[in-house]
Amino acid sequence: MFVSGPRIKKFFSFYKPYRLLFIADITCAFIVMVISLFLPLFVRYITNSVISGSFSDVLGELILPAALIMLCLILIETAAALFYDYRGHQMGAMIERDMRDELFSHYQKLPFSFFDREKTGSLMSRLINDLLNLAELYHHGPEDLIIYGLRFMGALMVLTRINAGLTLAVLAFLPLMLGYSLLFQNKIRAAYKRYHEKIGDLGASLEDSLAGIRVVKSFAAEDMEEEKFRRVNEDFYRTRADIYRQEAYYFTGLEHFFGPLIMAAVVLCGGIWLSKSALDTGDFIAFLLYVNYLTAPIPQIARVIQQYQDGIAGFNRFMDILDHPPEPDRGLAALPEVKGRIEFADVSFRYNEGRDYVLEGISFSVNPGQTAALVGPSGIGKTTLCSLISRFYELSSGAIRLDGIDIRELPLKTLRRNIGVVQQDLYLFAGTVIDNIRYGRPGAAEADVIKAAKKANAHEFIMRLPGGYYSDLGPRGLSLSGGQRQRLGIARVFLKDPPVLIFDEATSALDQKSERLVHEALMELAKNRTTFIIAHRLSTVKNANRIFTLTERGLEEKDSFEGIS
Ligand SMILES: Nc1ncnc2c1ncn2[C@@H]1O[C@H](COP(=O)(O)OP(=O)(O)O)[C@@H](O)[C@H]1O
Ligand SMILES: [Mg+2]
Incomplete structure (x- = not known):
């Protein structure tokens, strides 16, 4: 896995606000490492001193002071470990929060064309899952390197000084152990990935069968469904069994094979040297205590390697999006x-x-206050034409002007604040009715919201909702009919009060009664504003002053609706 130069710089820039915390974190990790390395040395010292009989009052002069010092060291180590475990993780989480904010605000700035290409699910996963791995890397990356790397080096140094021969005997096993750890950690990770995929499959299959249970029964297809489910369930079981198998190999191999094997090798070599008086008893005991220090970091180092791989992959995906240029907004x-x-001047566009x-x-061109109908076959480009006015896409050539100014010379916010769009599939956010209308003008007074709703023919149905204007429209909130949603959308635009309007097939999907209500509201809204109406039905556009038809040959203006179906 590879990270390019500027990205490395960007990677470390996220530490910046937490520089002090980071230094403290690393220092604590360092303290823990050093102290834990020191403790067994006491054992060696005490054992060797007792055996050589160099103290007259062993308890008073040696054991008690040593125990006191050990206690102090243990307290310091505990405090330091507590600090990096808590504050270090917290720092990782804060960095993750900052990155998430940055990514989200970048999402907000990306152009329509980006969202046309990317799937919502994958954008969500980047913001949520990828960054989880990264927080782990930010916290554990440097710290684990210190703790496991230095601990390993430290143990190596100490052990070599105690006895170089025994150390070499242990070292011979370590590459094997590292390879074994890497291999099985990879297998376990892959097994978990399959497992999570299968959980998804199981859920989807179950939901499908249960949601379609009426069809199942009416076709007497229960057996078929059971067979289908059994297959998915069997697959699911297999992924679980695979996890257990790999984990069993991994942990058993480390704990029951490599650990005791290395211990046996040390006992064998140490025993031989002891019997030849080539080794002190204290050294031997200290060595046995330390061997662990040399072997324990191996699986951890394998884990860190994996963490780097995951984290860097996540960081690269994060940067791929950040490197995507935002909407041009230099007006x-x-x-x-x-x-x-x-005014459209020789505009050409392709996606x-x-x-x-x-x-x-x-x-x-359309003059202030005019209503222009835009008709033409489906798929010809009516929606596209209107979305260019809001500058949702960049022109290939030509220019669009608002009051004579090229819209590229206006700040995007200024431009879009002056255009109100009512579409066929109106989007409502989770929240209350009043919040949704207020989207048109955040902070608007309740009285203004109600006035807008009245003009949009929405007040009456809102008042009939169980909570009135404060009814919840969230995922588990109440659902509204198409016409009702549409009128909320119109109320939103009334509140926004823009001089330019676009109605894109706003009434196409409605039944006659709601169409009339929506149509009335639209006509009220269109008064004294420049309005573009795209519609199938002639009734919707009969009030237009101007009529444009869009065909393969281009845009033509007509004097009347004659000949238009
Ligand atoms: N976001 C998009 N990306 C690529 N092509 C698109 C996109 N939106 C529409 N198109 C294509 O542009 C053409 C015009 O579409 P559209 O403006 O929606 O037509 P209309 O509104 O007149 O039915 C169609 O061929 C459509 O497939
Ligand atoms: Mg359309």
Whole structure:
């Protein structure tokens, strides 16, 4: 796995706000490492001193002071371990929070074309799961390196000084142990991944069968469903069994094979040297206590290697999105009062280079307050044309002007604040009715919201909801009909009060009665504003002053609706 230069810089930049905490964290990790390395040395010292008989009052002069010092060291070690375990993890979580904020705010700045390509689920997973791995890396990466790496080096040094021969005997086993750990940790990780996939499959299969139970019964297809489910369930069982198998091999291998094997090797060599008086008893005991220090970091080092791989993969995915350029927004022109004249000058547009042009050489203008109907076959580019006014996509060539100013010279926010869009599939956010209407003008007074709702023909149905304006529309909240949603959307735009409006098939999916209510509201909204109406039904566009038809040949203006179906 590879990270490029600027990305490495970016990676470390996330530590910046927590520099002091980071230093404290690393220092504590260091203290823990050093103390834990020192403790067995006491044992060696005490044993060797007692055996050589160099103290007259062993208890008073040796054991008690040593015990006191050990107690102090243990207390310090505990405090330091507590600090890095708690504050270190906290730092990781804070960095994760910062990265998540940065990624989310970048999502907000990315253009429509980005969201056309990417799946919502994958964008969510990047923000949630990838960053979880990263927080672990940010905290554990440097710290684990210190703790396990230095502890290993320290133990190696101490052991070599105690007895180089015994150390070599142990070292011979370590590459094997590292390879074994890496192999099985990889297998376990892969097994868990399959397991999580299978949980998803199991859930999906179950949901499908249960949701379709009426169809199942009416086709007497229970046996088939059972067979289908049995297969998914069997697959699921297998992934679990695989996890147990790999974990059993891994842990048994480490604990019951490598551990005792190394111990046996040390006892064998040590025993031989002891019997030849080539080794002190204290050294031998200290060595046995220390062997652990040399072998224990091996699986941990394997884990750190994996953590780096996961974390770096996650970081690269994170940076891939951050490197994606945001919507161009360099406009500076000020527009004190927008009148609403819209002008297209030889506009051409295609969604992607290499694809066909959706619009070519479109020129027209609409004066402030006019209502322009835009008709044409489905898929010809009506929605596309209107989305260009809000600058949701960049033109391939030509220009669009608002009150004579090229919309590229306006700040995006200024431009979009002046355009209200009502679409067929209106999106409502989780929250209350009033919050959803207020989306048009955050902070609007309740009285203004109600006024807007009244104009949008929405007040009456809102008042009939169980909680009125404060009814919850969340995922588990109440659901509204298409016409009701549409009128909430219109109320939103009333509150926003923009000089330019776009109704994109706003009434297409409605039944006649709601269509009438929505239509009335739209006509009220359109008064004194420049309005574009895209609609199938002539009834919706009959009030228009201007009629444009979009065809393969381009845009044509008509004087009447004659000949338009
Ligand atoms: N986001 C998009 N990315 C790529 N192509 C698109 C996108 N939206 C629409 N198109 C294509 O552009 C053409 C015009 O679509 P659209 O403007 O939605 O037509 P209309 O609104 O007139 O039915 C269609 O061929 C459609 O497939
Ligand atoms: Mg459309």
